[in-house]
Amino acid sequence: MKASYSKYNLNFKVPSGTSRGVLTRKETWFLILEENGRYGIGECGILRGLSIDDVPEYEQRLAWTCGQIEKGETALLKKLNSFPSIQFGVEQAFLSLHSEDTFTLFPSDFTKKEAPIPINGLIWMGDEAFMLSQLEQKLRDGFTCIKMKIGAIDFQKELSILKTIRSQFGPNQIELRVDANGAFGAEEAHIKLKQLSEFQIHSIEQPIKSQQWESMANLCANTPLPIALDEELIGISQAAEKERLLQTIKPQFIILKPSLVGGYAHCNEWINLAENNNIGWWVTSALESNIGLNAIAQWTYTLNSAMPQGLGTGGLFTNNFECPLEVEHGNLYYRTYKEWNTTLIENICT
Template sequence: MKATYKKYILNFKRPSGTSRGVLRTKETWFLILQEGEKIGVGECGILRTLSIDDRPDYEEKIQWVCENIHLPLEDLLAQLVEFPSIQFGVEMALKSFEAQDPFQLFPSAFTEGKKGIKINGLIWMGEEAFMLEQIQQKLEQGFSCIKLKIGAIDFEKEIALLQSIRKKYSALEIELRVDANGAFSTKEALQKLKLLSELDLHSIEQPIKQGQITEMAQLCATTPLPIALDEELIGVFSASDKDKLLASILPQYIILKPSLIGGFKGTQEWIDLAEKHKIGWWVTSALESNIGLNAISQYTFMQDSHMPQGLGTGSLYTNNIESPLQIKGETITYNPKENWDINSIL
């Protein structure tokens, strides 16, 4: 078996605002395994400034994987602990290589096209008019769960935006999730959570910056609005450290991005520990191409979660890999009659 990799630049259809700036492109690396006619494809995708493995030796480590792909998976993953997105790419590529169909990693009613996964509609940060436009589009498309990035425009304007949605739609009609990406200071966080809680929101992701364990634990204990940890999970590698973090903070939810937390193995550890501590969870993509999104979607379907998942990112790019993934209303589906176009990465 021969392993190679290829860097690929994904181009956003329109600049997408986050608390870490505006995204126009997204780097990713495809790990390709070949033996005769048989292939396997994985994706190693990082988010600059957020991924723990955003470091100068990243591509060098992918090259190391290609040279050592013959090692047992357990040994490979052990050497890649500090590179969670490469761990994920390796798991994905090997599972793809071993599968009967290299793009059906977890055969199920999802890959047969019989069932879909309910997802939330994602609203990007931006000017008020732009955010309102996105909200209207998502509602017209049939989404009943909407996630808004907040923390970019004036907080009072964001509250007004949420209030305008609530005037039209009750919490029974539209579930609202917000993601602060750590934008609140510890001093103002509780007061802002109280204001937000009056709007019947489902939850808020990462209200304060990661790494403030005591402050986050206190917030989770006193919050009137359920808190979901996101960035807080990044860089926590061992199962014992994961358990300690959850036991210390006891959040209401955790959000799982396989590319940021060590792929299938890392995600499963978090799920098992969350369920041990009676903490809710859902899975979200980290702006992967359709290669990674496909793997995450298939894995997520197998978890049998009935919450809306964060898997609606496939249509963000002008040059995504054409795939059988489709969004119908508020559901992501897989049409096995459609083909993958991977000529651009082979």
């Protein structure tokens, strides 16, 4: 077996704002396996300033992984706990190598019969006019679950946007989720959550910065709307520590991003622990290309969750890979009549 890696830069169609800044480009890496003329491919995607493996020696670790590939998947995953995105890339690449067609990692009704996955429509931060224009487009596209990034512009303007939505659509028509990406201070968070709760919000992701367990636990115990942990899960790889976090903070939800928490095995462990503690969950992509998004979506379908998932990011880039994934009427489909455009992928592999 041979292994190699290749870097690829994804370019945003429109600069996309979060509370951590505006994104115009997303770096990603592909891990390629080759054995007896067959190829396997997995995406290793990091988010600068957020991923625990956003470190200078990242590519060195990818090179090490390629050099140790004969040790096999299980042995490699044990050595890569500090590099969750590479763990996820390794899982994908081995599944891909042994699949029938490189890209069908989890055969199911999703891949065979176009059974859809309900997803949320994502509204990026910007000025009020920009955010409202995104909202109008998402509603035209048939989304009934909207996720809005908040925390970068004036909070009163963000409340005004939510008020506009609720004046036209009740909670039975549109489910509203907000994502603060840790933008609120611990001392002000409860007041802001109370203001947000007036608009019948489904949940808020990561209202305060991670690693403030006591403050987050107090918020979750007294919150007027459900809280979902996101960044809080990053960097926690041991089962005992995962359970300690959940039992200490007691969130209403957790959000699973395979590239940030170590792939399928770690996500499955989080899910089992969450369900044992009566905590809800859903899955979200982390700005992967369609190769990584495909790997996340196929796995997500097998989890049989009825909740809208966060998997609508495939259309954000100008140079993504053409594939069967398609968003329609607020759902993600794997169109059986569409094929992967393998030209770019073949260039990566060679």
